[in-house]
Amino acid sequence: MVAFLVSAIRLGMSLLLGSTGETITEKVGHLNLGIPGIMCVGAACGCYAEYLYFKAVGVAVVPILAIIIPLIAALIGGALMGLLFSFLTITLRANQNMTGLAITTLGIGLSEYIINEATTIFTKGSKYFTAPLIPFTDRLGVFGDLVLEYGVFVYLALAIAIVTTYVLNKTRVGLHLRAVGENPATADAAGINVSKYRYVATCIGCAIAGLGGLAFIMDYLKGNWEYCVDTIGWLAIALVIFTVWNPTIAIFGSVAFGALYVASSYIPGVSFAGKALFKMLPYVVTLLVLIITSMRKKREHQPPQSLGLSYFREER
Amino acid sequence: MAKTEKTLAPLVHIVKRDPGSVTWKYRLLVRAIAVLAALLLSGILITLLTKKNPLAVYGSMVSGVFGSPRRIWNMLQGVAMLLCVSLAVTPAFKMKFWNIGAEGQVLISGLACVATMMFLGSALPTGLLILVMVAVSILAGTIWAVLPAIFKAYWNTNETLFTLMMNYVATQLVDYFLKVFVKDGSGVLTPMPQFGLPVIGNQAYLLNVLIVAVVTVLAYIYLKYSKQGYEISVVGESENTARYIGINVKKVIIRTMLLSGAICGLAGLLLVGGTNHTISTTTAGGRGFTAIMVSWLGKFDPLYMVLTSFLLVFLDQGAQQVSTDFRISSSISDIVIGIILLFIIGCEFFLQYRVVTRKNRKENV
Numbered sequence: 001m002v003a004f005l006v007s008a009i010r011l012g013m014s015l016l017l018g019s020t021g022e023t024i025t026e027k028v029g030h031l032n033l034g035i036p037g038i039m040c041v042g043a044a045c046g047c048y049a050e051y052l053y054f055k056a057v058g059v060a061v062v063p064i065l066a067i068i069i070p071l072i073a074a075l076i077g078g079a080l081m082g083l084l085f086s087f088l089t090i091t092l093r094a095n096q097n098m099t100g101l102a103i104t105t106l107g108i109g110l111s112e113y114i115i116n117e118a119t120t121i122f123t124k125g126s127k128y129f130t131a132p133l134i135p136f137t138d139r140l141g142v143f144g145d146l147v148l149e150y151g152v153f154v155y156l157a158l159a160i161a162i163v164t165t166y167v168l169n170k171t172r173v174g175l176h177l178r179a180v181g182e183n184p185a186t187a188d189a190a191g192i193n194v195s196k197y198r199y200v201a202t203c204i205g206c207a208i209a210g211l212g213g214l215a216f217i218m219d220y221l222k223g224n225w226e227y228c229v230d231t232i233g234w235l236a237i238a239l240v241i242f243t244v245w246n247p248t249i250a251i252f253g254s255v256a257f258g259a260l261y262v263a264s265s266y267i268p269g270v271s272f273a274g275k276a277l278f279k280m281l282p283y284v285v286t287l288l289v290l291i292i293t294s295m296r297k298k299r300e301h302q303p304p305q306s307l308g309l310s311y312f313r314e315e316r
Numbered sequence: 317m318a319k320t321e322k323t324l325a326p327l328v329h330i331v332k333r334d335p336g337s338v339t340w341k342y343r344l345l346v347r348a349i350a351v352l353a354a355l356l357l358s359g360i361l362i363t364l365l366t367k368k369n370p371l372a373v374y375g376s377m378v379s380g381v382f383g384s385p386r387r388i389w390n391m392l393q394g395v396a397m398l399l400c401v402s403l404a405v406t407p408a409f410k411m412k413f414w415n416i417g418a419e420g421q422v423l424i425s426g427l428a429c430v431a432t433m434m435f436l437g438s439a440l441p442t443g444l445l446i447l448v449m450v451a452v453s454i455l456a457g458t459i460w461a462v463l464p465a466i467f468k469a470y471w472n473t474n475e476t477l478f479t480l481m482m483n484y485v486a487t488q489l490v491d492y493f494l495k496v497f498v499k500d501g502s503g504v505l506t507p508m509p510q511f512g513l514p515v516i517g518n519q520a521y522l523l524n525v526l527i528v529a530v531v532t533v534l535a536y537i538y539l540k541y542s543k544q545g546y547e548i549s550v551v552g553e554s555e556n557t558a559r560y561i562g563i564n565v566k567k568v569i570i571r572t573m574l575l576s577g578a579i580c581g582l583a584g585l586l587l588v589g590g591t592n593h594t595i596s597t598t599t600a601g602g603r604g605f606t607a608i609m610v611s612w613l614g615k616f617d618p619l620y621m622v623l624t625s626f627l628l629v630f631l632d633q634g635a636q637q638v639s640t641d642f643r644i645s646s647s648i649s650d651i652v653i654g655i656i657l658l659f660i661i662g663c664e665f666f667l668q669y670r671v672v673t674r675k676n677r678k679e680n681v
Contacts, residue, residue, distance in 0.1 A: 031476065033416075088658060092665035097414055097476065098612055099661055101605050106654025112647030234484065241477050273495035280488035283481045290481070294473035303474060308414075312669075314332060 004259070004266035010150070010220045012258030013157040017212030018236025019254065020161050020247045021078070024205035026240060027168060028198045029181040030089060031308040033100030035209050036233025037107020038081040042210020043217045043229050044111035045077030046070035050125040050218075051118040066128040067152055070214060078210020081107060082203040090198050093310040108230055115225055126223025129153060153215040160208060161247040168247075177201055181304035184311035194311055212236065235261070238286040244293060244301040257282045329672045338667055350663035351627070354656040361651070366642045373638055380637020381630050393521040394629040395622070396528040397587060401600075401607035402614070402621050403528075403535045404579035407572045409608070410539065410616045411552045413468065415573070417479025418580050419604025420486035421460040423597070425584030427490050428456035430505065430595045433588075434497060437511035446513060449589050454581035460486065461577025462570060469566040483604065487597050494596070507593040513586075524586045531579065536618040548572055609657055631656060 018039055025032045032038075050070040054061065085103055088094040130151040168174040179187040180197045188194050213229050235257060243253040260282045264275035293301045355374075363370040381391050401418050408415040432452050436445060460482055467473035494503045516523050539545040551558045551568050558565050583603075588595050606628055614621035635649035 033476075033480075084658070088662050092662045093669070094661045094664060095612070097416065098609065099658070101416075101608060102654055102657035102661060105605075105650050105657065109647045109650025109652075109654055113645050113651060116645040116647065234480070237477075238481060238484075241474075273492050276488050276492035276495060280485055280492070283484040283488070287478065287481045287485070290477055291467055291471070291473055294467065294471045307474075308476070312330075312332065314330075 001266075004262065007220075007262045007266075008259035009154065009255055010258070011216075011261055012254035012256075013154045014212045014216035014220055014232060015236050015239055015257055016157045016161055016247075016250055016254035017153075017215055018209045018233055019212075019239035019243070019250050020157075020164050021205040021207070021209030021212065022237055022240045023245055023247050023250070024164060024168075024177075024208070025082075025202045026245060026307060027177055027181045027304055028201040029184065029304055029306040029309060029311070030085075030198065030202050031096050031100065032085060032103075032202065032205070033097060033237070034081065034085050034103030034107065035100075035206075035237055036230035037104035037111075038078050038085075038206045038209050039107075039213030039216070039233040039236070040111035040229040041081050041107045041114075041213070042074040042078040042207075043213030043225075044114040045210070046074035046214035047122050047125070047217060047225065048114050048118050049073030050122055054124065061128075063128050063131075066125060070125065070218070071211065074210045074214040075207040076210075078213075079203045079207040081210070082206025083199075085206065086199045086202045089310060090195050090202075093312060096308050096310070104230065104233075111229065112227065120225040122218065122223035122225065124223070126218045126221075129218040130222060151219055153211075153219040156211070157215065158251060160211075161251050165246060165248040178304070181306060184306055185313075188311075188313060194313075198311075209233075209236070235282060238283060241293075241303075242282075242286045242289050244289075245303065260285070327673065331670045331672055333668055333670050335668075343667055346663050346666050347660065350659045351656065354659035357659075358652040358655050361655075362638060362642075362644075362648065365648075366644055368642055373642070376638050376641040377630075377634030380634045380641075383637075387633070389519065389521050391626075391629055391633055392525050393591070394633060395625050396521070396525045397583065397591075398603055398606060398610060398625040398629055399532060399621060400528045400583040400586065401580065401603045402610040402625055403531055403618060404576050404583060405604075405607050406535065406611045406616050406618065406621070407539065407545075407548055408576045409611050411548045411569065411572050413465070413569060413573065414476040415461070415464070415479050415576060416476055416605065416608060417460065417464065417482045418576075418583075418607050419600045419602070420479070420483035421457045421577050421580035422584045422587065422600040422604060423483075423486040423490050423595075424460045425453040425457035425581035426588040426595045426599050427486075427493060427584075429453040429585050429588040431493070431497075433508050433511040433593070437508060445511060446589075449513075450585060453585035453589070454578045457579075457581025457584055458574050458577035461573045461580060465570045465573030469569045490595060490597050490599075504596070505594040509593045511589075512593045513590040521591070524590050527582070527586065531582065532618050532622065535579075539616070539618065544568075544571070613660055627656075628653065 018035060021038075022032060022035050047070065049072070050066065053066065053069050081103060085099055088099045089096050128151075132150065166174075168177065176187065176192045177197055179190065179192060180194050180201075184194045187197075212232070216229055216232050217223065217225055239250060239253055239257055242257070243250040261279060264278035359370045359373060362368075362373045366373070380387065382388055401422060404421070405415050405418050429449050429452065432445070432449050436448060440448065464473070464475045464478040464482065467478060468475045491503070494505060498505050513523060516526075539548065547558070547563050547568050550561070550563060551565055555565055558568070584600075587599055592599060610621055610625045610628060613627075614624040631653050632649050635652045636646060638644070639646040639648050
């Protein structure tokens with residue numbers, strides 16, 4: 001049971017990072033379908049940086065650098081992809097769905113290429129990420145196992161999600177951000193620089209999503225690269241809807257998704273085939289949430305009003 | 317007031333073009349430049365990675381597509397299948413219904429087709445079996461497509477996200493049934509060519525190509541000359557206008573998605589019944605997503621879409637040949653396609669907008 005929850009939480013946190021990133025970009029009105037590709041690139045950049053770092057220093061590894069270098073690489077990789085997306089959709093006003101899908105294709109290709117240049121096993125680097133952040137937790141029994149014994153990513157993801165919710169809902173920047181996503185023309189009239197907000201928010205969101213990709217490889221998969229980061233990306237997009245665009249709700253949502261995703265391995269008596277049905281559940285649940293929120297038409301649970309639309313000031 | 321007089325005009329200023337003022341020559345020119353620039357960039361990229369002569373890289377691409385009769389047939393099959401899925405999403409897209417669920421619609425109809433082949437294959441005479449296969453595949457595709465349409469029409473549920481989720485539901489269903497159908501637990505279903513669609517002219521892919529060619533012409537006529545096709549464009553341009561002139565928008569949305577799903581069903585039938593005679597979770601092979609590009613790049617015109625799907629298949633097959641010839645990772649194909657798509661998507665800007673710099677502002681305004 002404990003092992004099941006721990007596994008669900010660890011998978012959940014990479015989903016949480018991905019969905020927090022996507023929430024930020026959706027709040028400014030960008031339906032970014034490039035997130036799966038961006039998570040791939042983030043993961044690949046982080047892993048590649050780790051590979052280069054280990055190659056450079058040999059055995060004299062400084063643990064803190066072994067964590068920080070890949071983190072920064074993943075952030076930069078994600079942000080660059082976000083910049084590409086922003087340039088096309090904001091400056092060139094390209095269709096967001098198309099751009100996102102093309103970015104996903106490009107991102108998957110890039111990440112595979114980068115990983116082929118390095119190795120596919122990063123277990124050595126992964127040790128630094130999964131090593132418990134807080135010392136002596138193994139003596140605290142179940143509580144310690146369940147709450148305290150995680151590596152950096154779990155706490156990082158939680159912190160980012162909570163800070164994001166706070167910034168979005170309680171600060172002026174957040175208000176402006178949401179205004180841009182709801183009605184850019186009004187925001188523009190109020191003196192908010194729409195393009196700037198969209199650029200910055202999208203890049204930050206994509207950088208966070210890039211971290212999510214790295215978390216998936218380094219923390220959940222314990223450093224064994226698998227070519228399935230993009231599935232996690234789609235799941236992260238589903239999670240955004242599931243949690244009605246709120247990263248704090250997403251904390252629980254992501255654990256629930258993680259639990260559904262890994263449940264089949266822990267529940268006794270689930271047949272080999274049944275596992276496939278279990279993996280379907282997150283999507284079915286998301287569909288139900290999507291349908292219910294659209295039927296109830298509750299204002300705070302709706303997608304940002306101008307989601308998916310480019311803004312051109314001179315257009316009526 | 318004095319202050320406003322001093323402010324200069326912005327350095328660059330973007331103006332929307334009048335759609336009528338853009339000549340087709342200009343359109344063609346911009347797109348050709350975009351494709352060429354993208355090819356150049358990917359050529360440079362591949363050259364940098366492989367340190368081989370760029371001309372050899374392009375040569376290898378061409379030979380990968382046209383090098384032998386088998387490769388040409390592969391290309392034709394690739395174009396036909398991609399085009400078929402693209403034709404399916406086109407009516408929906410023209411209506412501004414962002415159906416990104418073609419992948420799932422194709423898969424689920426493939427699953428229906430394969431189930432028919434397995435369980436009725438030996439029970440029914442060939443002619444009847446084929447009829448049942450056609451009916452069942454098309455029905456499955458339609459059901460998968462009409463669900464999001466109904467929710468969109470009545471409750472305005474976001475169709476992009478709905479259809480996206482349906483893709484994964486379909487993928488997992490295929491995975492599940494593969495594990496149920498295949499008793500040895502390998503999850504790989506042995507092909508059943510004995511129950512497949514008939515092979516004509518001794519060419520495995522000829523039937524697929526012919527069927528898709530017919531569908532292309534029909535789709536062109538339907539979209540361009542039929543009343544229903546006209547209604548689709550009106551709803552796509554403006555739902556309000558459609559309502560004012562008495563078009564039942566709900567009905568159009570649902571009817572169009574029925575059609576869209578039916579063509580996806582056909583694609584599933586051709587892929588499973590006509591080509592692979594089995595199914596896996598990757599049978600649709602990302603075509604559902606690529607088709608969106610094909611349709612959008614072809615401006616929702618079935619005849620242009622023949623060209624755009626050829627472009628994408630050419631790039632994919634060509635880049636794969638490059639990766640075998642020069643021993644680089646096959647992911648290069650995804651990278652090249654990604655770059656080209658981004659260029660083509662980006663170049664639309666120059667068709668819809670004009671950039672006015674401060675210098676020549678006076679003459680233009």
